[in-house]
Amino acid sequence: MNKSAAFTFYKMHGLGNDFAVLDGVRNTLPDLSPTLIQQWADRHTGIGFDQLLILRPCSDLQADLLYQIFNADGGEVAQCGNGARCVSFFAYHTQLVHKPLITLQTMQGRLIHTEVLADQTVKVNMGAPIFSPLEIPFNQQYATLLSNGQYEITVNQQKVICSVLSMGNPHAVILVDNSFNDAMIVEIGKSLNAHPAFPQGVNVGFLRVINLYTAQLCVYERGAGETLACGSGACAAHVAGMTLRLLSSSAQMMLLGGELTIQWENNHHPVWMQGPAALVYKGEYQHVQ
Numbered sequence: 118m119n120k121s122a123a124f125t126f127y128k129m130h131g132l133g134n135d136f137a138v139l140d141g142v143r144n145t146l147p148d149l150s151p152t153l154i155q156q157w158a159d160r161h162t163g164i165g166f167d168q169l170l171i172l173r174p175c176s177d178l179q180a181d182l183l184y185q186i187f188n189a190d191g192g193e194v195a196q197c198g199n200g201a202r203c204v205s206f207f208a209y210h211t212q213l214v215h216k217p218l219i220t221l222q223t224m225q226g227r228l229i230h231t232e233v234l235a236d237q238t239v240k241v242n243m244g245a246p247i248f249s250p251l252e253i254p255f256n257q258q259y260a261t262l263l264s265n266g267q268y269e270i271t272v273n274q275q276k277v278i279c280s281v282l283s284m285g286n287p288h289a290v291i292l293v294d295n296s297f298n299d300a301m302i303v304e305i306g307k308s309l310n311a312h313p314a315f316p317q318g319v320n321v322g323f324l325r326v327i328n329l330y331t332a333q334l335c336v337y338e339r340g341a342g343e344t345l346a347c348g349s350g351a352c353a354a355h356v357a358g359m360t361l362r363l364l365s366s367s368a369q370m371m372l373l374g375g376e377l378t379i380q381w382e383n384n385h386h387p388v389w390m391q392g393p394a395a396l397v398y399k400g401e402y403q404h405v406q
Contacts, residue, residue: 123401123402123403124139124144124146124147124401124402125139125140125144125399125400125401125402126138126139126164126399126400126401126402127139127140127207127396127398127399127400128164128166128396128397128398128399128400129170129203129206129207129394129395129396129397130199130203130374130394130395130397131198131199131200131202131203131346131348131374131392131393131394131395132199132345132346132372132374132375132376132377132392132393133344133345133346133372133373133374133375134167134168134199134200134344134345134346134347134348134374135165135166135167135345135397136166136167136168136169136170136199136200136203137157137164137166137169137170138170138171138172138203138204138207139169139170139171139172140172140207140211140213141171141172141173141174142172142173142174142182142213143213146171149187150191151190151191151192152191153191154169154187154189154190154191155189155190155191157169157402158189158190164400164402166189167188167189167338167341167344168186168187168188168189168197168200168341169186169187169189170184170185170186170187170197170200170203170204171184171185171187172184172185172204172207172208172213173185175222177222177226179220179222179228180220180221180222180228181208181214181219181220181221182204182208182213182214182219182220182221182222183221183222183223184200184201184204184221184222184223184229185223185224186200186223186224188338188339188340188341189340189341189342190340190341192340193224194224194286194339194340195223195224195225195227195285195286196223196227196229196243196284196285196286196349197286197348197349198241198243198284198347198348198349198350198351198352198390199346199347199348199392199394200348201221201229201231201239201241201348202231202238202239202241202348202390202392202393202394203239203394203395203396204221205219205221205231205232205233205239205241205394206233206237206239206394206396207394207396209233210233210396217232217233217234218230218231218232219231219232219233223285227244227285229241229242229243229244230242234391237393237394238391238392238393238394239391239392239393239394240389240390240391241348241389241390241391242387242388242389243284243285243348243349243352243387243388243389243390244284244285244387244388245384245385245386245387245388246282246283246284246352246353246356246381246384246388247282247283247284247285248281248282248283248384250281252283253281253282253283253287254287254315254316254317255281255287255314255315256313256314256315256316257314259312259313259314260281260314263278265361266280266360266361267279267280267281267361268280268281270289270309270312270314272305272308272309272312273304273308277291277305277309278291278292279291279309279321280353280356280357280360280361281319282353282356282357283353284349284352284353284356284388285349286320286339286349287315287317287318287319287320287339288319288320288321288322288349288350288353288354289309289315289319289320289321289322290321290322290324290353290354290357290358291305291321291322291323291324292324292325292326292361292363293323293324293325294325295325297323297325299343301323302321302323302335302337302343303337303342303343305321305323305337306321306337306342306343307337309321310337310339317339318339318340319339320336320337320338320339320347320349320350320353321336321337322334322335322336322347322350322353322354322357323335323336323337324354324357324358326358326363326364329363329364329365329368330364330365330367330368330369331368331369331371332354332355332358332364332368332369332370332371333370333371333372334347334350334351334354334370334371334372335372335373336350336351336372338350344373345372345373345374346372346373346374346375346377347372348377348390348392351370351372351377351379351390352379352381352388352390354370355368355370355379355381355388356381356388359381366380366381366382367379367380375392375393376392377390377391377392378390378391378392
């Protein structure tokens with residue numbers, strides 16, 4: 118006989134990149150599986166979200182909370198910038214932590230430092246970008262390295278030029294112009310995500326530089342598809358733009374859901390991201406075991 122149990126979740130978003138947040142510090146949570154997360158992520162029959170975010174107690178004295186991130190397909194990942202803003206906002210305003218400076222630990226022990234600011238935005242230290250193909254991970258043998266540091270990759274019999282790096286998760290950033298459209302985003306995003314050059318998939322950013330201080334970005338996220346915003350994608354796009362000398366050290370990244378401020382000095386410094394986080398509602402999900 119099936120047993121039914123209810124648990125509380127919080128619906129949040131960062132510029133439209135939406136999440137279900139679970140408080141595993143004060144509550145006992147059901148056992149998770151990729152299938153269950155996929156059911157919850159369904160926007161017609163479940164909660165509906167791009168990512169599931171879970172906060173748990175952390176045994177590491179360097180961190181305040183353990184922060185788990187699951188894409189809508191049920192896969193766990195190590196980084197979500199918009200999610201880091203949201204769980205930090207949640208933890209501070211629900212008094213899971215009692216200070217605005219918060220350290221989160223994600224999978225593989227990665228530490229993310231955040232600050233909840235007085236204007237209700239959250240600033241996140243996203244760490245330094247990673248360019249090593251092995252660490253991204255990126256199978257360089259499937260690509261041609263160009264003189265400007267970008268790579269040329271053949272996708273569906275056409276050549277795509279992109280910057281490849283990691284912000285704790287893999288990113289491929291493609292420069293585009295006004296002629297680019299949604300169909301191209303989905304087609305190239307899906308194809309690159311499944312390309313053998315990216316053994317763990319890749320978040321594909323489509324970057325249009327307006328001037329040194331402003332750019333537009335659309336992101337096709339692995340495990341979620343095209344989203345209204347992607348924090349780590351905005352950071353990766355800024356790094357790519359700066360590396361190509363198209364963006365300044367501080368720039369506004371305009372995504373479908375709103376704007377993020379991104380700052381990066383050079384390879385020896387972390388990328389900083391600042392933007393809003395919103396708690397939409399508190400809900401109760403009836404879980405059948």
